[in-house]
Every structure is written in C-alpha cells, then in structure tokens.
Amino acid sequence: xxxxxxxxxxxxxxxxxxxxxxxxxxxxxxxxxxxxxxxxxxxxxxxxxxxxxxxxxxxxxxxxxxxxxxxxxxxxxxxxxxxxxxxxxxxxxxxxxxxxxxxxxxxxxxxxxxxxxxxxxxxxxxxxxxxxxxxxxxxxxxxxxxxxxxxxxxxxxxxxxxxxxxxxxxxxxxxxxxxxxxxxxxxxxxxxxxxxxxxxxxxxxxxxxxxxxxxxxxxxxxxxxxxxxxxxxxxxxxxxxxxxxxxxxxxxxxxxxxxxxxxxxxxxxxxxxxxxxxxxxxxxxxxxxxxxxxxxxxxxxxxxxxxxxxxxxxxxxxxxxxxxxxx
Numbered sequence: 001x002x003x004x005x006x007x008x009x010x011x012x013x014x015x016x017x018x019x020x021x022x023x024x025x026x027x028x029x030x031x032x033x034x035x036x037x038x039x040x041x042x043x044x045x046x047x048x049x050x051x052x053x054x055x056x057x058x059x060x061x062x063x064x065x066x067x068x069x070x071x072x073x074x075x076x077x078x079x080x081x082x083x084x085x086x087x088x089x090x091x092x093x094x095x096x097x098x099x100x101x102x103x104x105x106x107x108x109x110x111x112x113x114x115x116x117x118x119x120x121x122x123x124x125x126x127x128x129x130x131x132x133x134x135x136x137x138x139x140x141x142x143x144x145x146x147x148x149x150x151x152x153x154x155x156x157x158x159x160x161x162x163x164x165x166x167x168x169x170x171x172x173x174x175x176x177x178x179x180x181x182x183x184x185x186x187x188x189x190x191x192x193x194x195x196x197x198x199x200x201x202x203x204x205x206x207x208x209x210x211x212x213x214x215x216x217x218x219x220x221x222x223x224x225x226x227x228x229x230x231x232x233x234x235x236x237x238x239x240x241x242x243x244x245x246x247x248x249x250x251x252x253x254x255x256x257x258x259x260x261x262x263x264x265x266x267x268x269x270x271x272x273x274x275x276x277x278x279x280x281x282x283x284x285x286x287x288x289x290x291x292x293x294x295x296x297x298x299x300x301x302x303x304x305x306x307x308x309x310x311x312x313x314x315x316x317x318x319x320x321x322x323x324x325x326x327x
Contacts, residue, residue, distance in 0.1 A: 003126055003128070004034065004126065013034075013038060014124070015100070016125030017034060017104070017125055017127075018118070018126070018127045018128070019130065020106075020109065020110070021131050022132050023130040026130040027107055028170075031077070035077065038075050045069045046069060046074045046075065047074075048074075048076050048077070049076075050076070050078045051078075055081050055083075057091045061090065063076060064099065065099070067101065079106075080109055082110075083106070083117050084108050084110070084111035084112060084115060084118055084121070085112055085115075096120070096124070138162060138169070138172065141172075146180075151186075152187060152188055156191070157194060160194050161175070164198045164204060168201075175197075175198045175199065202228065205224060206238065206241040209225060209228075210245045211282065216324050217324065218325065222320055222321075225316060235305075235315070236312050239312070239315060243302065248279065249294075254288060256280065262280070298319065301316075301318070
C-alpha cells in the first residue's frame with residue numbers, strides 16, 4: 001500500500017497494477033486513489049473499464065496499443081477478469097513490451113501466485129495484496145474515524161463493536177456510520193448504542209448460539225437457529241460455522257492445558273485476543289474429550305447430510321439439542 005501511495009505522491013506510475021486480496025474495502029479504496037491520480041475526471045476518451053470473465057485478451061491488447069487522444073496516458077481498468085486464476089498466455093507475454101503511455105489496473109478477488117500472469121504483472125509493475133487487517137489496525141482505524149467526529153469509546157465497548165461487525169472493513173464502516181448518526185449530539189459511544197443499532201454478523205450469531213448451547217440454554221440456542229433460518233442462512237453453512245467454532249474451542253482447550261496463554265492461542269487461531277478470552281469462559285465448562293467428540297459429531301453430521309441420510313435443518317437441531325442438554 002505504501003508503494004502505491006509513493007507512486008501517487010511522486011506522480012511516477014507503473015504500467016501495470018494488480019490489486020488483490022481478501023479485504024475488498026481496501027482494494028476498492030486504492031483502485032479509486034489510482035484512478036483519481038491518473039485521470040482527469042472529464043477525460044472519458046482515454047479511460048476504459050472491463051469487468052467479469054469472458055473478456056477477450058486480444059481486445060484488451062488492441063485497445064492498449066491505441067495511442068491516447070490529446071493526453072499523456074491511456075488507463076484501462078479490469079475487474080474480476082479471472083486472468084490471474086486461469087491461464088492467459090497472450091496478456092502475460094504482452095506485459096513484457098507495454099507502451100510507456102499505458103497504465104493497466106487489475107482488481108481481482110482471486111489470483112494464482114504461481115501463474116505466469118501474476119509473475120508477469122510483478123515483473124512489469126506493482127502487485128499489492130490487501131489482506132484482512134489485524135485487530136490492532138482495525139481498532140486504530142475506528143478510533144481515528146470516531147475522533148474526527150469528536151467521539152470516544154471504551155476499550156471494552158470497542159471490543160463489543162468489533163465482535164458484532166467482524167473484520168470486514170466495508171461492514172465496519174457501514175456499522176460505524178449508523179452509530180455516528182444514532183449518537184449525534186453525544187460524545188460517548190456506549191455498549192447500549194452498539195446493541196441498539198449494530199447488526200451482528202452471521203459468524204457472531206453462531207458464536208452466540210454456541211454460548212447458549214454451552215450454558216445449557218436450549219431454548220435460546222434453538223431460537224437463534226430459527227432466526228438464522230428466517231434470514232435465509234443455509235443450514236449447511238450454519239453447520240460448517242458451528243463445526244468451526246467447536247474446533248476452535250477444542251484447540252483453545254488443548255493449548256491452554258499445555259500452558260499456552262491467550263496471545264499464543266489467538267495467533268494460532270487467527271482471531272483477536274478478546275475472542276480467545278470469550279473462548280476461555282466457554283471451555284471451562286467442557287472436558288477436552290467432550291470437545292473432541294463434538295468435532296467428530298459435526299463432521300459425521302455433515303457427511304450424513306451430504307449423502308442424503310439426514311436432513312440439513314434437522315442435523316443442526318439434533319446437535320443443538322444434544323450439546324445443550326447436559327451430560
């Protein structure tokens with residue numbers, strides 16, 4: 001990201017930019033930064049945009065070979081083309097001889113780093129991966145946005161906010177905008193405000209369901225399950241996320257019994273430390289053997305559903321009932 005910022009600052013641009021990675025919000029932000037720096041807003045003659053698979057490489061090359069009209073640059077934006085996931089020998093070869101007036105910006109959700117296109121783009125220009133940001137970076141980002149609006153929040157309430165939003169920056173930005181409107185005229189953002197207006201992501205609803213199961217609150221767990229079904233969440237996805245949660249609980253239990261602390265466990269699981277703190281509260285209610293059995297049960301249920309021996313909705317209900325009924 002810093003290298004793109006330097007290019008923009010110095011007005012020295014590469015002929016190829018490849019922006020990819022899981023964090024879609026950052027991909028879009030840096031795409032727009034490049035476009036704003038490269039093209040005057042009124043210049044539509046020297047700017048072209050392509051999106052989706054099925055684009056003919058020869059068409060792109062022919063356009064790239066067309067000199068810009070009364071301008072220094074021709075800019076071609078290509079989004080989610082699949083060129084970096086599948087073979088595209090023609091473009092990869094063309095990257096070796098790009099005209100000096102050309103700037104091609106590729107924005108892709110998936111790339112194959114072993115492929116010729118990726119290697120050719122890296123050799124010809126700049127490749128930037130936008131990974132999911134860690135919790136410290138996200139916290140600083142949210143605090144900066146709150147600070148610009150003259151608002152404050154406690155560390156505990158920040159954790160609650162990020163627990164609800166997840167790590168997707170686009171979703172965080174949207175939920176924060178709701179909070180800012182809701183707390184207009186007030187300096188402090190409270191947990192009550194967050195609970196009132198912020199939408200809990202599916203994966204976090206799953207965690208609430210797991211917590212209800214571990215607290216033996218069968219009614220609440222089943223109610224949460226029905227809420228997810230009402231929201232058109234596929235039962236197989238719910239089953240997958242439940243299995244993932246119990247697997248993380250099992251790993252937490254294993255590592256804690258071996259003497260590892262919260263930071264090490266958080267690093268192993270790829271989750272914020274405050275999430276592991278929540279896990280610690282749950283795993284105290286289980287023996288390691290119980291968690292291992294739960295993971296096996298979820299794996300078996302998935303197999304039964306896939307082979308048609310058990311209905312998808314019923315499979316999740318049975319597991320919720322089993323693990324919220326005590327021993």
